[in-house]
Amino acid sequence: MKEIKIGLFGFGVVGQGIYKVIGKSRNAHAKIKKICVRDVNKKREVDIDPVLITDDPSEILSDPEINMLVEVVDNPQASYSIVTQALKRGLPVVSGNKAMIARHLPELIEMQRRYNAPLLYDASSCGSIPVIRNLEEYYDNDLLLEVKGILNGSSNYILSRVFDHNEPYAKALARAQQLGFAESDPSFDIEGFDSLFKLIIITIHALGVYVKPEDVFTYGISTLGESDIRYAREKGVKIKLVAQVVKVNDDNFTMFVMPEFVYPSRYIYSVDDEYNGVVIRGECYDRQFMFGKGAGSLPTASSILSDIMALRHNYRYEYKKMGYLNPPSYTSDIELKVYIRYKETPVPGLLPFRQIIEQHISQNGNYVIGSILLKDLIKLRPILSAPDIFVCNFPTFFADRDTSPEE
């Protein structure tokens, strides 16, 4: 590949960042040949030659000179259509759409093989932190035990305003939206789905196993209330939205996205504001911590640039761990220790706790702390969506394995 001629889909915050970053990189030998957008007349921050802009996808997909496709559109359906068309034509693709990738990963892997066309998506998980690449290449052995982290910058920003800056939740959310951290519909970030999609992608590169998003317990922070914040503060902990995939024994792993009480001794305790932080734990090397800006125009764009450079050097994900002997199986048959706050919903009677450890009833809100099977949480997930309920996990409590109290 002498010079990279990029067809770019999407010219929002990240797309414009890519345009800027490529301009800065003297040694990338890459240029953007065409940019496909929904609305060619939309005002944009970046000053760009109008001849580069089109709203006709075929101007990119049918241009024989374009030898790489970069896709950063918002809409997962549009993303799927663009990426699959490009792969079928044998075009190398870089994508940043975590929702689309998480939902279609098995098919996308199969298409990469069938059409001998690589698809990279490191930017889709944790922006500028090279989590996927390191799980695929460096932690490419049987030693890996756990990947756990703060994968969503917007929700972390909001929680950080609450726990580090004593702001009320509603004000913190409004501020995040004002700064552009949270989408106009913030549920993608706030309800944990952004973290979930990243976790699905991480899991296939960490353990070689694809788990469907709908099979994973996902709980966000939209119902976080003053009494929960007070409870955490009294215990000297912060609440953070944590995604984790954990081997529970040689044959099984579990995974979920849930608020968690995070103790000051933990690495992720100090991941504040819009930052992301990931702990990779393994036999022999113990815990490694990677920390950086997980979102935003330029950090995401610099990650896309890394993927562009990697494609230039013929790098592709090999999904090696999918071919391993006896890959571990996903299980939700695992006991967690959770805090559940409620008001009207009769939580202690509705949920099949294995053991109730603590129960507190007051005018400010009731809570129960108990051990419960993850599969029961999944089964009763609709109940937990009631606006009077908030669920929060206690860390590394798995009844059937030895856990270290420190992270």
Next chain:
Amino acid sequence: MKEIKIGLFGFGVVGQGIYKVIGKSRNAHAKIKKICVRDVNKKREVDIDPVLITDDPSEILSDPEINMLVEVVDNPQASYSIVTQALKRGLPVVSGNKAMIARHLPELIEMQRRYNAPLLYDASSCGSIPVIRNLEEYYDNDLLLEVKGILNGSSNYILSRVFDHNEPYAKALARAQQLGFAESDPSFDIEGFDSLFKLIIITIHALGVYVKPEDVFTYGISTLGESDIRYAREKGVKIKLVAQVVKVNDDNFTMFVMPEFVYPSRYIYSVDDEYNGVVIRGECYDRQFMFGKGAGSLPTASSILSDIMALRHNYRYEYKKMGYLNPPSYTSDIELKVYIRYKETPVPGLLPFRQIIEQHISQNGNYVIGSILLKDLIKLRPILSAPDIFVCNFPTFFADRDTSPEE
């Protein structure tokens, strides 16, 4: 490569760790066929079939079945001899000897090309933290501005005992030796040479430029005294031994290993005990932080395993940045702000300070704080070796560039 048959040189702490780690890894498809040691009769912790052990290098180098060589001997001359013989025979090699690699890197790169034999050495820098691989592959673009970190676990352990646990320096050093963190001759760690060699290796993968170890200012912590510790404590900072390579403008970079006053707001402030931590700073992605166990038997062995797996998948360092347009040049013509404590040596008169900012004279020790050119520090390095002198850098003080006060 169907099955990896390893010839292992060295069976000390790391060598035995490799033996254990390979045993744990079901999917590595690797086995150790022969182990070459200096003394076959030496008692070892690991129980091993004596038929595997030899003291004759040719039993490895001339065995046509052995298809990978792993070298973790202590002695740099022995390491050089083994690695170059293997490369000449076209054998893929994994090495952990940072001193040997840092001294011979240009020749080793040339030999890899000439004999089409790859050499990987990720374990040589920061043990289990994948710094080299990420600099080579992920930060493979013009955005990189700085790599700065704590690269030596032993000296960091000692400083952590002093600053986090209030131990006297001598006691901390003794404890480190007792725990096996510091070598019986601790000068390699304590005087900064271990950090220096790692920095040399990091620099070629970060910026594509080889700098000879002897051209880099290197100052350790052996002369750290009570008055320096008190000074740092009063200012609310810790002293850490920091290695850094920093672009000072588009055309130049500088590098050095020196104790530094580290402020609580910095990522590396919380790198305690025997841990390593590296900050990678770039345009667009700002600062990323990688943290983990930098040394020790199993962490280093797990990093060696990553290199073994990478060789299995035909990975090699391409040293791409060495081919970049206008690589930056190393400069020592750069102003630093330093603290120099002294007693008998008349430091203020001997050193050509550009500006003296503060001077303090007392019975407990005198110090001067001033700005000075790095090249003058290099020139007068022998003077600074006097036992009454301790030098400590103030962070990110470069007169000719904008620096952010926060890390």
